[in-house]
Amino acid sequence: MPDIPALLWFRRDLRLADQAALLAAAEEGPVVPVYVLDDEGAKHRAMGGASRWWLHHSLASLDADLRERGSRLILRRGRADAELAAVAEACGASRVHCIRHYEPWWRNAERAVAKRLDLVCHDGNYLAPPGSLTTGSGTPFKIYTPFWRALKEHMPPPWPTNRPSTVPAPKTWPASDKLDDWDLLPTKPDWAKGFGKEWTPGEAGARRRVDAFVKRAGDYDETRNLPSIEGSSRLSPHLHFGEVSPAYVWHRVADAGGSVDIFLSELGWRDYAQNVIAEYPDYPSKNARDKFDKLPWRDLREAGSDFDAWTKGQTGYPIVDAGMRQLWTTGWMHNRVRMIAASFCIKHLLIDWRKGEQWYWDCLVDADYGSNGVNWQWVAGTGLDSNMFSRIMAPLSQSEKFAAGDYIRQWVPELAKLSDAVIHDPEEHGCRPKDYPAKIIGHREARERALKAGKHAK
Template identity: 75%
Template sequence: MTTPVLLWFRRDLRLSDQHALLAAAGEGPVIPVYVLDDETPKHRKMGGASRWWLHHSLASLDKSLRDKGSRLILRRGKANEELAKLAEETGAGRVHAIRHYEPWWRNAERAVAKQLDLVCHDGNYLVPPGAITTGSGTPYKIYTPFWRALKEHMPPADPANRPHDIPAPSNWPKSDRLEDWGLLPTKPNWATGFEDWQPGEEGARNRIESFLNHAAEYDAQRNLPSVEGSSRLSPHLHFGEVSPGYVWHRSWQAGGSVDVFLGELGWRDYAQNVILQYPEYGVKNGRDKYDALEWRDFRSSTVRDEFDAWTKGQTGYPIVDAGMRQLWATGWMHNRVRMIAASFLVKHLLIDWREGERWFWDTLVDADYGSNTTNWQWVAGTGIDANMFQRIMAPLTQSEKFDAADYIREWVPELADLSDGAIHDPEAAGCRPKAYPEKLVAHRAARERALSAVKGL
């Protein structure tokens, strides 16, 4: 038997198009391992919804590995320490892993490399973050020229098939039991509405096939919450249950407006390039001038009450409330509604975008450091490439424009009996049910307050 090698899984929970796995399998017996590391990320450890997804994704990965004569070893603690222990226990001489770009994972990779022979591979993005640069060799900060340059490198390489077999060691090291990690909520079980999701590589493939049925109409349908024209691939891509290269090759010939969808894959790459340049993007404004913006004091009981109303879908703005209730019930929110709900918190309530980003981090099954922070800073106007703060999204107008009536009926049952004309703004229509709250703030007053706050910057 040759010396075994460790295969370190993180957000790459798949066997297909998995270059770290292929490299490891080519060297000798493979010991696949996932380390639940809550210490290295510190305040960026996975939120509740992501942990629910992780439990089911790891169970699916272990099954796939066992079908190949292998298995998944589970350990809990700091990644570098647990991998070093495993190497000592098994005599493993090398660690293969897919490269990650979140600042805590980059720190972990450096720590592992000091103790073990770490070999990192690419594969979680269309092109390795940092590889697309301007003519002068500097990273892009603005999405449009970045996407234009990225397209010159497309299509990505053909996806690699999973290996026919995975060599197993003569003796397996001890493993934690997944059930003992307590990733699933119990008292109470707030994830009963997550049952429509199918975490894992098979679920990702099924989601792609379902999306291909309407991929050609993506541009027309993705903004319509009642139609649900988005791909819903984001959690599968975040956890690496499918590679973006596979998604590209499977969908690019769908015709119609599928190019708009491919642009969203490009935005995902762009977000990783942003956090590679600005590791603190989740807590620091991309534009320094917004450091002087006076957000409403989050220590105030009034502000906290309004924030709580926003999280519970009790703002008095039906489209916002529908989105926030969908998020809590399913761990996901329609993309157009995410923008509306985020804009409402930042500009109507004048609450710091970081408070909203932290809420999404805990409640989204697709909570991704690059995408989440880049999107929040885009909406807030504080990002290096962002919407102007002065462009204040009107939720009532947006709701009607994008025909959200049926979406509101589904998630705000108090309004289910209202007509299409009244459901977007029942207060103005004079038919607000007693069970539905008044608006936290009037649109015009909120707009004036936001513009006043930013006027001196």
């Protein structure tokens, strides 16, 4: 085996199993695993606070896994191309292996790295490489349903590979930053105290989460919309950080029976979102439908107090407030409630969807550039494939329809003593506790204002 090492560039693929870049690098000789914290390249899309908490613990887990196999993780901070070039020079490497990424800043970084080093990109973060599926005329899919039909024709994905028992090490190791020096964890104040109760970042935590979900994957369609029941998989942050591959998840759950196909289609939606940003890199910040550029959003100088109430879970709408408080406490929100809360921000408060998207970006441990942008534009009605703007989710009836009583009691303790008959709308039933806010706007009033704004856009 040659003594010349190759670099293994980790980003959102923090795993050793089903890791094509690792296997390719190890076949060539010694491997130097590297993670570069590149806030400069990402600029305003640098990871938010919740994602940085997750990253700290995921990197610590990855380093421990590598050390068990005779290796270690080199940490550097700065421009990815410059730091990788410096590491390569220090250890005599000239080649870099990585999993291909599709966020615009990572595509820019790959081009910059390729100018300095021999960059070899591999697929592995999605069920099918983004851009590989096209319509009959050879153009990218814009609508999810035909995209999913095309993706299913290529499923199941290739069988995932196992973690190697050893990772060949170089004779000498280049210098590395210390993870604690990056200050990824909040301290003053430590607003992430509740995160550790909910999550175990890292490959082992991801696999345990998959194991737990397999047992109930067959009931997914019946339970996924019920916030009071653990019906969703909670795999989104593990998938986002690449601690487990979608191929591994697919093969573990595909035979669960029942309504597991609905869950598999959600994995497909994740692929769809990456295809969208591969074709439209600024999708999370630009209306896909130009006519909505004329929509008269409220200026935050006028609506700032309403936006603050939304972020703090103080809107007077229990299902919305429960979701926003869950988000702040755990870095995650139930998917049905995410849509309700997003719709409330957009339609009830008439606040530009991009403001809400940025809040989710900072607060979610699974904040994903593609999925976040596509989902917000779907709710807003501004996307390539989206709800109509005139479709306004009614949070009060949604709360009752999806039996959110226990969920509200958990996250809005002011309402914990209320019965199911009144908890979804205590103000309407005349039993709103004094320590719970009144509605910041009535549903009918908000709906009429939103419809008027939508007509203006047309």
